[in-house]
Amino acid sequence: xxxxxxxxxxxxxxxxxxxxxxxxxxxxxxxxxxxxxxxxxxxxxxxxxxxxxxxxxxxxxxxxxxxxxxxxxxxxxxxxxxxxxxxxxxxxxxxxxxxxxxxxxxxxxxxxxxxxxxxxxxxxxxxxxxxxxxxxxxxxxxxxxxxxxxxxxxxxxxxxxxxxxxxxxxxxxxxxxxxxxxxxxxxxxxxxxxxxxxxxxxxxxxxxxxxxxxxxxxxxxxxxxxxxxxxxxxxxxxxxxxxxxxxxxxxxxxxxxxxxxxxxxxxxxxxxxxxxxxxxxxxxxxxxxxxxxxxxxxxxxxxxxx
Amino acid sequence: xxxxxxxxxxxxxxxxxxxxxxxxxxxxxxxxxxxxxxxxxxxxxxxxxxxxxxxxxxxxxxxxxxxxxxxxxxxxxxxxxxxx
Numbered sequence: 001x002x003x004x005x006x007x008x009x010x011x012x013x014x015x016x017x018x019x020x021x022x023x024x025x026x027x028x029x030x031x032x033x034x035x036x037x038x039x040x041x042x043x044x045x046x047x048x049x050x051x052x053x054x055x056x057x058x059x060x061x062x063x064x065x066x067x068x069x070x071x072x073x074x075x076x077x078x079x080x081x082x083x084x085x086x087x088x089x090x091x092x093x094x095x096x097x098x099x100x101x102x103x104x105x106x107x108x109x110x111x112x113x114x115x116x117x118x119x120x121x122x123x124x125x126x127x128x129x130x131x132x133x134x135x136x137x138x139x140x141x142x143x144x145x146x147x148x149x150x151x152x153x154x155x156x157x158x159x160x161x162x163x164x165x166x167x168x169x170x171x172x173x174x175x176x177x178x179x180x181x182x183x184x185x186x187x188x189x190x191x192x193x194x195x196x197x198x199x200x201x202x203x204x205x206x207x208x209x210x211x212x213x214x215x216x217x218x219x220x221x222x223x224x225x226x227x228x229x230x231x232x233x234x235x236x237x238x239x240x241x242x243x244x245x246x247x248x249x250x251x252x253x254x255x256x257x258x259x260x261x262x263x264x265x266x267x268x269x270x271x272x273x274x275x276x277x278x279x280x281x282x283x284x285x286x287x288x289x290x291x292x293x294x295x296x297x298x299x300x301x302x303x304x305x306x
Numbered sequence: 307x308x309x310x311x312x313x314x315x316x317x318x319x320x321x322x323x324x325x326x327x328x329x330x331x332x333x334x335x336x337x338x339x340x341x342x343x344x345x346x347x348x349x350x351x352x353x354x355x356x357x358x359x360x361x362x363x364x365x366x367x368x369x370x371x372x373x374x375x376x377x378x379x380x381x382x383x384x385x386x387x388x389x390x
Contacts, residue, residue: 037361063357064320064350075356076371077349077379131319132350156321 003181004096010184011113015048016095017177019102020139022069024087028054032092037061040069041134041157043093044169048108052094062156068136081132081140096177104139105177107170108163114150114170120183121176126150133157138171148172202235202243209288221249226295229302233295235285246283247276248295250302257305262298273302311340316347316378323351324358331366331385339387341369347377355381364388 004017032054034043039062043053053059057071066072069091070083096105109117118124128137128151137151151169153161163169199207199217207217215224215233222233231250238244249272256271258264265272275298277283283290313330315323327344334340346352352371359366370382 061361062321063354066357067350067353074353077352077373079350079353131348155319159321 003177006181006184007107007177011107011109011116013107013109013113015108016050016097018044018047018106018108019092019094019096019099019174020044020104020106021092021099021102022083022088022104022139022143023090023092026090028056028059028090034059039156039160040065040091040093040139041153041161041163044106044134044138045108045162047093047095048106050095052092052098054090054092056090062135064132064156065135068132068140070140079132081136081144083140083143102174104142104171105174106134106138108167109170110166111168114168117148117170117180120180120187121148124148124150124170128152130154134161134169134171138169142171142173142176146173148176199235203286206235206243206285209286209291213288213292226292227299229299231295231299233291243285244279245276246279246285246291247274248298249274250298252302256302258302259305262301273298309340310343310382312343312345314345315351316345318346318351319348320350320354323348324355327355327381327383328358328362331383332364334385335364335388338389339385342383342385344381344383345374346379346381349377349379352379352381355383359383 007017032052034053034055037059040060043055047053057066060066067074067079068082070086070088073086092099096102125147127141127149130152131154133151133154134157137149141149149171151171153163153168157163199220199222210217210222210233213224215222220234224231229250231248234247234249235243236245236247252271252273253269254271256264256273258273262273262275277294279285283294285291311330311334313327315326318326323346330342334342344355356368356371359368365386367384368381369384372380374380
């Protein structure tokens, strides 16, 4: 799944993202039931390492998860957080790229990675008390309140779950992770407009293609003139290290109004106009095919808009 | 009948609440059986001690669960004799 790859690469995660699906009907596949009773938090850590589980109520060694995940109602005292009413029959837990339509996604992170996520989401509220943590604070709260939460785990998870002291769990509805992946992609594009990857790392074939078009190599961009207009071209790699975006950047003196897909940003007396293309759609950076035409098209459109 | 033994584990959380309860119940069972009163102030323990007892090989019997005050609960559990 692209979402999993993109988020993990952005955060520099060592574990898989873990998908959790709460099913109120059906049975667990026999081949995916845990071989012996396990804690939910243990299954999550195992899923982060690549294993998948389908758990029914008798598969748990920790009774807290039975209540928080909504398999059974509490008998003597109400317990929160929990999935209420208790209708759960099976909980599926597995690496995100293997589990279809998860309700909740969990990420095992360090504090710096949580900081990165909270920046992306413009804030994350954390409610935790060191009790019923991965199951309650990591799954039941996001599931019932439809919002992300951060848990610092509980004694059970720390003792039996194999979690490191530096690790905590971020849980959120699957849609939140989809939004995060989208933001990461946009960030990558926006970044291309502001700074490029170092041109010293770029293949000589690409450099030659730009030189043939009359561009020179700067530190992190190519520069030249097209139809009398100064132009900078930035190349940006995706998180897998491939050059994915080309951003054409044209500084214009004064105010300019532009239409999508062009973007304009004021910088003192200047307006920075930029357009980002995905490599391969209309541009071939190895041959330069389509590049000059794209730049000319933008320059002309800017002239017309003046 | 032996005197009821008391295990006051207020301040403890899971998984310690069940671990301490289990150790005490085993002691009781191997010394002739008896009744244990467990005092807890962690509400999830009131739910998970009885559930965890059901998964034990030894047949412990939950006799009563009582709320003493806002946060304190007492669980009365009978341990059979395992003394040879």
